Amino acid sequence: MLSEIREQPEALSRTIPKLRAQNSSVKKVARDCKRIVLFARGSSDNAAAYGLYTFPALTGRLATLGTPSIATNYRTEIDLAGTLVIVISQSGQTQEIIETAQWSKSHGARVIGITNFDDSPLATIADEVLVTDAGPERAVPATKTFLTQLLAIASICAALGDTEGIWKVIERLPQITADSLGYHSACSQIGSKLAEFPSCIVTSRGFATTVALEVALKLQEAALLPALGLSRADLVHGPAALLGPNCPALIFAAPTDPSTAPELEKIAERCRVQEAQVFTVGGQNREMWPRSADATPAWICPFPLVVLGQQIAEAVAVQRGFDPDAPRHLTKVTQT
Secondary structure (H helix, E strand, O other): OHHHHHOHHHHHHHHHHHHHOOHHHHHHHOOOOOEEEEEOOHHHHHHHHHHHHHHHHHHOOOEEEOOOHHHHOOOOOOOOOOEEEEEEOOOOOOHHHHHHHHHHHHOOOEEEEEEOOOOOHHHHHOOEEEEOOOOOOOOOOOOHHHHHHHHHHHHHHHHHOOHHHHHHHHOOHHHHHHHHHHHHHHHHHHHHHHOOOOOEEEEEOHHHHHHHHHHHHHHHHHHOOOEEEEEHHHHOOOHHHHOEOOEOEEEEEOOOOOOOHHHHHHHHHHHHHOOOOEEEEEOOOOOOOOHHHOOOOHHHOHHHHHHHHHHHHHHHHHHOOOOOOOOOOOOOOOOO
């Protein structure tokens, strides 16, 4: 897992030019689409959550997260004309996602697939397929495939929005990601402390919500640590009651997103009142935040933050005596 975390700058460098070359074809597929629906499961579902923020913010199109069961279990009849459906599966082999892609096309949607394998069943179904050139991922917990899925979503935003402006920022991602790997010692220190607790809450807000969801999943599967990942807005609607001496908060806060900073500081203060320990990654104190990301827009913040979160989760797993590469009872390809 750790070696694959460290391969992410190269994975981004390989994938960026390939996705940029598809800019025109993506725009053509989505040319008449006013609505965007994303379908995925697991880590890919967490990546899809990124699109719920980036598509409205960068393209002016509302995006929603779809439930594959509507297609596979209930076989609902819905008119999807004028809808861009994005289906995400790192393997491209999850049957539920394949069936959802077929169902979407049969109901009039344009379908873009995001996968790490160009010869997968999903790649043959989609109207356009974006292949993340992450290379083989041997560890069960997804790391570089997750990050390149975020990249693929950003590339679709580039095709539908301010193309050159977005790509100009995307081109900086390999360096930003490489710089994020320089905080491994600090991540290990947080991981060592977090490993002592029986549970934790992982939270953020806005664009970085995808990070909270994904890091919580990594803590669950790699470190067997019960972790609840959610937006700060959802946290205060009830789950915040869990915060206390035995349930700390891991907060991801981007210095480049000042609109969310006051809310995240409030939840940190609430933790102190409830005697819950707080671990902050990023934040206005600029700790654990690569300087190369300073002059970037808020939508880019999940990239450095999730790389930091992955390193923390890996450290927690090792500290708790588990092999993060091979979590018990799990396999790389999950059928749902």
